[in-house]
Amino acid sequence: MGILNVTPDSFSDGGMHADCDDAAAHAMRMVDEGARIIDVGGESTRPGSAEVAVEEELARTVRVVGELASRGLCVSIDTRHAEVARACVEAGASIINDVSGFRDPAMVEVARNCNAGLVVMHMRGEPKTMQDDPVYDDVVDEVKRYLADRAAELEAAGIARNRICIDPGPGFGKTPKQTNELLLNMQEFARLGYPLMAAVSRKSYIGALYGIENPLDRDEVSASQALAAVELGASIVRAHNVAMTAEALKDLRPYCFLGLGSNVALVGEAGEEREAKIAVLNEVIGNLVALPDSQLIDISSFYESEPAYFEDQDPFVNAVALIRTGIGPHDLLAYLHAIEERFGRTRTVKNGPRTCDIDILDYQCYVCDDERLTLPHPLLTERDFVVKPLLELRPGHVLANGTPVTEATVEVGRAIKLDQRF
Template identity: 40%
Template sequence: MLRENYATWHCGSHEISLTRPRIMGILNVTPDSFSDGGVNLDHKKAVARGLEMLDEGADIIDVGGESTRPGHESVSAQEEAERVVPVVRALVEAGAVVSVDTRHADVARMCVRLGAAIVNDVSGFTDPEMVQVAADTDCGCVVMHWSHEGLGTRAPRRQVLLDESRPTGSAIQHPVSSQRRFTLPDQAQVMRQVMGFLGDQARVLMRAGVSRDRICMDPGAGFDKLADEDVVIQRATRSMVSMGYPLMCAVSRKRFVGAVSGVADAAARDAATAGVCISAIEGGARILRVHNVAAVSQAVNAYWAVSHRDPRQGFVSLGSNVGNRVANLARAAQLIDDIPLTCVVSVSHAYETEPAYGIATPVANAVAEIRTELHPLVLMDKLIEVEDALGRIREKGRDPKKPGSAPRIIDCDLMWLEGETHAGARLTLPHPRLGERDYAIVPMEDLMHDPERFLAHAGVPVTPRDERVGHVTADLGEISWE
């Protein structure tokens, strides 16, 4: 393992690595949310949008069935469940890390039983029943600050100042405007309320038996707060991170984002949202809750790549059954080594393997160990470019997650990447068939002492050798790729 930062957020069966920013895609299954109400009210459309967000770069899908926009009308737990349960069930079955955005204990408990990994409670777990749900399960918990009375931190226009030139006890009044004037309210008062509430609710959860590493904080941007107060809170990101919990930045399309960017239309605030998110990341926030996953993911990936040194270990399986197969493997390794922010550390021997997954002829296989600083979806696209550069012909209409039977000059499968789990049509990590492939595990023995133990530690179940597919039949020797 390469990384020095092993911070994780424990959410059910998932351990979400926070060594890089994570994106939580907003999936509102509501008719009245402030910027996308009604778009995904149909269950099938909602599921399709959730899967699409995974392919755009979302690490988590946050499913909500009740709008919390200003002036919203509350819905019953039963109505909310009818909206979100089918969507949560389908996304969990697809392998997604699912969060349920709810303040109803019955809905939260139902969704966690279906496999939701996170409960995102806008009321900050102030309901004892919600605390009990957290205590009875192993879900991740998002504690959000929401003061329904507002923070009320407007600074007074006048204040009494002691004139030190006069006798002790004597005071005069000075207009604040003539002495000192501030554009924003006092940070101390705002942050005492926000951080005090978040800390108190975290302790409530921990006293109920919720482990600290399951708790995430959200200062609640836009929830009964003035734009000035939201800016104060965002500027205090480092202070909130210092509390020792993962911090969420949930500013997407909020009113204060429009106020500071000059964009009136909520749906047009995605570029401004990305700007605020990048500021929050620099302050230590690691979960970004956004509507436009593709735009924010693109901005964050570019920012992170150029501003943070973040090398990760990975393994790419290479296969060829057309032409000079070993030469194809060598050329693929060379092209992978040319990918920006990526290098090949070592390549295993080439191995003759039995045909698998409907392929008609034996295959030459190898595994390349890499280091990369690219987002896994970006790296996957670069691996596809390597295949295309070598003349790979693809089967039309084939599910990209299922092996095909067509001959291939080269096949580059991203099998494992340090600290990364992902679900989606474009990419699944770790590779869902890694543990059953003899033609992947045997070459890995050239690169490490005990790949089966390594994979087991990474949560990848390994099939006994005699039950695997694509058995190795011969060693074809070293690959000259450097």
């Protein structure tokens, strides 16, 4: 998403694209550089900024939105005013990006009466006062709950779930430290199951954390922060410097879901079997962290499950891990087999007892079926002990072959969530 501010006072590019022809030319440059969406903003919402009159915001935005839409571009209108949103949608905007999170009932009404996509952002208070004293007990949990509640209220108002995108609002009513904590935990927001935006470009927290005073000098860090956010689950990046951001995103590694299981408890006394299985999985997770060119993104809760296929054996403890990895699928399989062997995995009985089992479930954009590996995992969607933890991490996930993951297809291995997470 390329940022096009048609304002005189935006924090890094105010006044650069106020003329409609200049704005359109800059939008086309961003498209050439890789932008799929152009986000047009007619009101600066930088910390301490005053509200702009609706008439002035309309004068700045509607003509530009109409011009870009007439050229076949996907246009987003960045506004917190219902009148502006309505006029820009009528002019051809496909997305309403509301920094106030659709708190205004009039904005919800605009959303109900159109088919535009919606970006729901978190912000404490208003831009003029949002940085006065931002205090949170747990910034990740509070922002996550706010976004979940706002999205649920929009759905209750009759707006389809697939129209909603969420944005934790880096720098909006948060200190640099709070913003950094949000960005280090983007996977928590991805668990809500909505498209997730990373809007970090040139933000003041980058200046504070990296000592870069001039916003125009923050593009390189902005691009690396965008890449990190996407690896953790963001799917839309809002950027001033589209070319640099697109170049950084070339280093994005594929995601991969791994299924973990154990049902052989290495214990000295009876009654500790479940805890022993969990301990094995925790050690396995530690081994996953050590994989080369890989990052552990998230781990589901632990689930206790009934044995599947070969039923005369002890219950399993299962989990699903999500990683980003530069290791190809077949080489990754070899690494995982080495970890299994480290924990004494044997394969004397098909679907039989095992101290440790690691399955590649789904590898981004990769489908194969050969003598060594079939992807996505052919039995994934029928296994409750895989489906439940996977959907905990990514609700509504669709496999690389286009198959949706849903509990409706489950047939075996009934699983119950345990009160423990990694």
